[in-house]
Amino acid sequence: MDQSNQNWFSSVEAPIKVSSRDAVSWDESKDLVVVGFGGAGAATALQSLDNGLSVIALDKFAGGGATTINGAVVYAGAGTSIQKEANIADTADNMFNYLKQESEDIVSDETLRDFCDTSPEMINWLQEKGVEFGSTVWHKKTSYPGPEYFVYHSDNSLAKSYCKHATPAARGHRAYVPIEEGRKATNLGYAIFNPLKQSALDKGLLLETYHEVRQLIVDDNQEVLGVVALYFDDEKLLKKYQKLKKRAERLLMVLPPILPGYNFFAKRAMAVLEKAKILESKRSQKMIEAKMGVMLSAGGFIYNADMLNHYAPKYNASLPLGTEGDDGSGIRLGQSVGGKAENMDCISAWRFINPPLSFGRGFIVNKHGQRFIDELVYGATLGVEMVENQEGKAWLILDKKLIKAALEEVSGGKALNFQRDLARLNVWFAAVKASTIEGLAEKLSLPADALKDQLETYNQAARAQNGSDIFEKSDDDLVEITGPFYGIDISLDAKLFPCPALTLGGLKINEATGQVLDDNSNVVKGLYASGRNAIGVSSKNYVSGLSVADCIFSGRRAAQHISGH
Incomplete structure (x- = not known):
C-alpha cells in the first residue's frame, strides 16, 4: 500500500x-x-x-x-482438563459445530477443526507455562460470571437457535484470580x-x-x-515519557466513560499524551x-x-x-x-444487557418499532445486528415488574460492579416511562401502531409457552409485559449505555x-x-x-x- x-x-x-x-x-x-x-x-x-x-x-x-x-477468558473446549474436572461434556465435533455458526467461512473447515482438536492441548500448554484456571461453573446466560465462577457460557451456545446445531457446553475458561480482585471484568x-x-x-x-x-x-x-x-x-527521557503515559492513564480512569465529567478528564489526558508525543521525536x-x-x-x-x-x-x-x-x-x-x-x-460491538436477566426478558425494537432478535443472545451478536442491519438504533422495552426485578438482580453483590452500575444508571436516569404503550411510543418517537403490534405479538408468545417466538427465544425467558411501560435507549450512541x-x-x-x-x-x-x-x-x-x-x-x-x- x-x-x-x-x-x-x-x-x-x-x-x-x-x-x-x-x-x-x-x-x-x-x-x-x-x-x-x-x-x-x-x-x-x-x-x-x-x-x-x-x-x-x-x-x-x-x-x-x-x-x-x-477478563482473563480463554475460549476452549473439546473436553479440556478443566471441562472434565467440572463435569462438562464436550467434543471436538460439538465445538466445531458450534463455532462454525460463528466463524462461518472466515477460515477453512480444516483450520477450524484444527483449532477445536488442539483446544485441550492448548489449555494444558497454558497450565504448563504457569497459567492457573478454576473449575467452578456458572450454568446460566450472562455477560460475565461472578468472581467465584471460572467456567461459563461465554457465547451463544445456550441460545435456542444455536442449540439446533450443537449441544451447549461451557467453554469460557477464566484464568484464576483471587475472588476479591475478580469483581470486575477488565484488567484481569x-x-x-x-x-x-x-x-x-x-x-x-x-x-x-x-x-x-x-x-x-x-x-x-x-x-x-x-x-x-x-x-x-536516554534513560531520563524514557522515564519522563513513561511518567506522562501513566499520568494520562490515571486521568482516563478517574471516571467511567458513561458518567458526566468523563470528557473533562479525557481532554486533559489527551493534552498529556500530546506532550509525550513530542518526546517521541527525540x-x-x-x-x-x-x-x-x-x-x-x-x-x-x-x-x-x-x-x-x-x-x-x-x-x-x-x-x-x-x-x-x-x-x-x-x-x-x-x-x-x-x-x-x-x-x-x-x-x-458489545451490546450486553444481561445481567440483569430481567432486561433480557423484555423486548428490543428498532426505530420502526419492530423487534429484530432474541434479546438473550450473546452481547456482540446483538450489537453487530443492531449496527449492521438496524442503523445502530434500538430500544429496550420493559414494564414495572421487570424494572423492579432487574434492580433486585443487581443488588447485594449479586452482580459485578459495572453490571450493577449500568443497570441502575439506565433505570434511574435513562428510562422513559408511560402508562400506555402508545404513550411510550410517543415519548420515544417510535411508530405507535408498530410498537403496539409488537407488544401484542410478544405477549402472545409469552402466554402460549409453546416455542412460538419468531426469534426462537426460550419460553423460560418470555415474560408477558404489561403497563406501566418503560423504554431504555440502547443504541450505539446511547449516552448512558456505552457500546x-x-x-x-x-x-x-x-x-x-x-x-x-x-x-x-x-x-x-x-x-x-x-x-x-x-x-x-x-x-x-x-x-x-x-x-x-x-x-x-x-x-x-x-x-x-x-x-x-
Missing part, C-alpha cells in the same frame, strides 16, 4: 530496501523478531524459544496489549499474560519495551530481513535482523479513529475496547511490503503457517502475522475469550513453521 495514499492513516513508513543482509550494519540479530508483545506475541516467542530459536520481542509500550486488560488478563511473559524471559527472551517499529527492511527479492525500531537511548533508531522471520502481533486498530472512520464508519460512536497500542500499525507494516488486509469493516467495540479484520495469511500473503495469495517471505493483526478464527464474529484463544493458537502455529517443526 502506497504511504501517500490518503487512506494510509498511520505513522508506519515505507520499507527500507537493501540489496542483501550483508549490506546492513545490524545493531541486533535474532532468529525471530516479534513486533507487539501481547498474547499472540508471547505465544509466538515462547513456542519459538521452546523450539530452540533466539527471539527478541519489541513493544511500543510496556507489553501485554489488549490481553492484559480483558495479567493472569494469562504474566506467566507467559515470565516463562519466555526464563527461556532467554530479549524483551525491549518502548520500542516502536515503523519500518520493515526488505531485500531486492522483497524478503523481509528485519525491522527498524525507535527507542529512547528517539534513536536501531536495525534489528530477523534471520528466520518477523512476526507481526501488534493488535487491532480500534484506537485509530481515522482507520475506523475509513473502514467502518458505522461504528464511530462506539467506545474503543483495547489499548493505545491498537493503532493498526501491525497491519500497516504488513501492507507496506505488499501484504493484503481483509475484513477490515468487521467490528465486534464497546474492537476490530476483527487483519492481514490475510497462509492458515497452515501464519505467513502473510499478498494480493495474489503469494507468501511475503520472512513475514508472519497472528492475533488481531491477522485473519483468524475470531475474525468474523467474536465471543468472549475467542480472540485470546486465537492469539495462542495462531502464535504457536506460526512458531512451529518458523522453526521447522
